[in-house]
Amino acid sequence: MPEEPTWETASAVETPEPAAPVAEVPVAEPPVAPSAETPTLETAPPLVAEEAARESESQEVPEPPKEEVKDEDIQEGDTPEIKALPSGSSSRAWARRQFHDAAPVRTFLDFDKPIQEFGDDLYNRSQSRYREHVDDLFTRHADYASQKLFGLSVAEAKAKLASGQPVPTNPTASETKTTLATATGAALPLTEAELDQLTNTEVVQRLTAFQAAQTAAQEAEKQRLQSEFQKQVDDLKKQFDAVNGKVQTQEEQAQLAEINEQQQKLLGNVLTVVDDGIRTSGLEVKPDDPPKIANLKRAAVRLLDKQNIVAAFDAVPENAKLAHYAQEAIKRREYQNAFREEDNLKVRARAAFESVKQSPEVRAILDEIEAFANQSKGNSRAVNPIPPAPGSTAGVTIKPPTSWDEAQAAPNVLSA
Numbered sequence: 103m104p105e106e107p108t109w110e111t112a113s114a115v116e117t118p119e120p121a122a123p124v125a126e127v128p129v130a131e132p133p134v135a136p137s138a139e140t141p142t143l144e145t146a147p148p149l150v151a152e153e154a155a156r157e158s159e160s161q162e163v164p165e166p167p168k169e170e171v172k173d174e175d176i177q178e179g180d181t182p183e184i185k186a187l188p189s190g191s192s193s194r195a196w197a198r199r200q201f202h203d204a205a206p207v208r209t210f211l212d213f214d215k216p217i218q219e220f221g222d223d224l225y226n227r228s229q230s231r232y233r234e235h236v237d238d239l240f241t242r243h244a245d246y247a248s249q250k251l252f253g254l255s256v257a258e259a260k261a262k263l264a265s266g267q268p269v270p271t272n273p274t275a276s277e278t279k280t281t282l283a284t285a286t287g288a289a290l291p292l293t294e295a296e297l298d299q300l301t302n303t304e305v306v307q308r309l310t311a312f313q314a315a316q317t318a319a320q321e322a323e324k325q326r327l328q329s330e331f332q333k334q335v336d337d338l339k340k341q342f343d344a345v346n347g348k349v350q351t352q353e354e355q356a357q358l359a360e361i362n363e364q365q366q367k368l369l370g371n372v373l374t375v376v377d378d379g380i381r382t383s384g385l386e387v388k389p390d391d392p393p394k395i396a397n398l399k400r401a402a403v404r405l406l407d408k409q410n411i412v413a414a415f416d417a418v419p420e421n422a423k424l425a426h427y428a429q430e431a432i433k434r435r436e437y438q439n440a441f442r443e444e445d446n447l448k449v450r451a452r453a454a455f456e457s458v459k460q461s462p463e464v465r466a467i468l469d470e471i472e473a474f475a476n477q478s479k480g481n482s483r484a485v486n487p488i489p490p491a492p493g494s495t496a497g498v499t500i501k502p503p504t505s506w507d508e509a510q511a512a513p514n515v516l517s518a
Contacts, residue, residue: 175189179202184197199442230434368428373408374448376451383459386399398474401467402467405458406455420450428447
């Protein structure tokens with residue numbers, strides 16, 4: 103029967119050996135959610151968020167500012183379309199000119215602007231054309247203008263003016279007696295007794311004749327006065343023309359001289375392209391040119407003279423039309439309208455020069471000049487031949503060795 107365990111026996115029981123330790127598997131800690139007390143960029147107060155954003159921006163490297171190229175070719179009134187064209191280019195100048203030329207149309211169609219601005223613009227552009235326009239308006243709308251001025255049509259106004267001539271209204275007694283005597287056949291007016299002897303029909307007849315004679319006399323006097331007045335007007339006009347004719351002749355002579363001067367100035371400015379073309383083409387005669395080259399250049403210049411260039415210029419209808427406009431503007435003494443076409447005329451004149459330069463006659467001369475120049479270069483090489491290489495005989499070309507054996511077998515020219 104087993105013994106009951108006591109305190110001593112219980113303590114004497116062997117303690118079992120511990121098992122081998124099991125390797126611990128690392129466990130990932132769950133992410134800690136931010137507490138309500140920890141502020142973030144989203145939950146931070148506005149001032150803190152702004153400071154954090156500024157710090158992040160300050161850490162970024164700013165890009166260097168781009169240098170803007172300043173456009174010097176800007177004028178008042180330039181539209182964005184004009185500014186978009188290349189600065190200083192002819193296309194921008196052309197677009198600007200077209201925009202300014204269309205200003206009267208924009209003013210005419212703008213109902214908020216007074217129509218006087220349209221008329222002022224036309225007058226400033228061409229006074230002579232503006233006067234022609236006014237004359238055309240009066241010719242086309244004569245009755246309307248007369249109604250605005252006098253409240254009458256042209257025919258009614260002429261009738262009023264014709265009837266307003268001075269006529270005698272109170273003839274003298276002697277004129278009345280003469281008229282009555284002519285009408286009744288009596289030397290004196292009828293007395294009361296003579297009037298009683300006439301019938302009513304005779305009285306009416308004599309009164310009618312008297313009135314007709316009086317009207318005829320008044321009409322004759324009117325014609326006499328008008329004739330005298332017209333004679334006085336003609337005399338005054340002759341005197342005025344005699345005095346004013348001299349002044350007008352002097353003024354016209356001064357104007358014609360001014361017009362001729364401006365025409366020559368514009369023509370001279372345009373034809374400078376001929377001298378420029380001759381210079382750039384190498385056709386100017388130089389002191390060191392051989393006689394044949396000099397003569398060929400003179401022949402080419404004679405074909406490229408200004409008269410031939412003008413003829414080639416006028417052969418193009420558009421050129422002739424533009425030149426006619428410029429001359430007409432100068433005749434009207436509107437020089438700014440003529441000289442604003444100077445650049446356009448130069449471009450067309452330069453094209454005319456090139457067309458004459460490409461003609462068969464001029465091309466033949468240019469080809470002859472080129473051939474003679476090439477021949478002269480070849481002769482200069484023959485007169486001054488290239489010196490022979492060192493160690494070679496004059497006129498004999500040394501053939502270089504092509505292998506090592508040939509090089510060893512060849513005599514040493516330099517050692518000799």
